[in-house]
Amino acid sequence: MSNKEQKLVAALENGTVIDHIPTDKLFTIAQLLEVSKCTEPVLIGNNLESKMMGKKGLIKISGKFFTEAEISKLAVVCPNIRLVEIRNYEVVAKRQITLPETLTDIVKCANPVCITNNEPMKTVFYLKGTDTLKCRYCGKEQKLENIKLK
Ligand SMILES: [Zn+2]
Incomplete structure (x- = not known):
């Protein structure tokens, strides 16, 4: 992760960052996560620089940690995204989403x-x-x- 990317992630106190979202899937994912119903801060970014993908989308949701069922849904729509869990400003888990059998x-x-x-x-x-x-x-x-x- 570059410094720039780390800064983007670090700004969240508690919650989840959904990273490496293909730019054309960003709003599908946002809809799927029902971000319009979230009452805590949500940041949605698109066409962000990515070394790996060229351009990417990213969603940060405060106070939200995903269940396995929600993660499976995300995987169906978008098999290669990454989830980063943040607690007390620290990255506690990073996982590459994979489609379950x-x-x-x-x-x-x-x-x-x-x-x-x-x-x-x-x-x-x-x-x-x-x-x-x-x-x-x-x-x-x-x-x-x-x-x-x-
Ligand atoms: Zn059938």
Whole structure:
């Protein structure tokens, strides 16, 4: 991390920085995180300089730490982002988000006759390769780029 990047991160007392967001995904991620409902300070930056990506987006949310379910959702939309957790101005955890092998109740099945679209139940998808999800119930495969969140 460059000094400039470190400064951006250090300004948060407690909360999470979502870093390395592709610029075209920034507002999708912001919506997914429901930042419009946050009552604590939120900073959203886009087209920031990044050595790794050229340009990137970044979101800082005060007082917010993500659950595994929220992280899985983020991973579906944007598999390569990074989460940095800050407590008392210190970076306590950095993690690269990765897509889990099984996604429970995160994605909607694209098959209209799938039981998960007709019964009040949780969806389950298995990761196939790096970019395909397969429905546990009907076997329908969907590319990650086309999925709809539940
Ligand atoms: Zn299905």
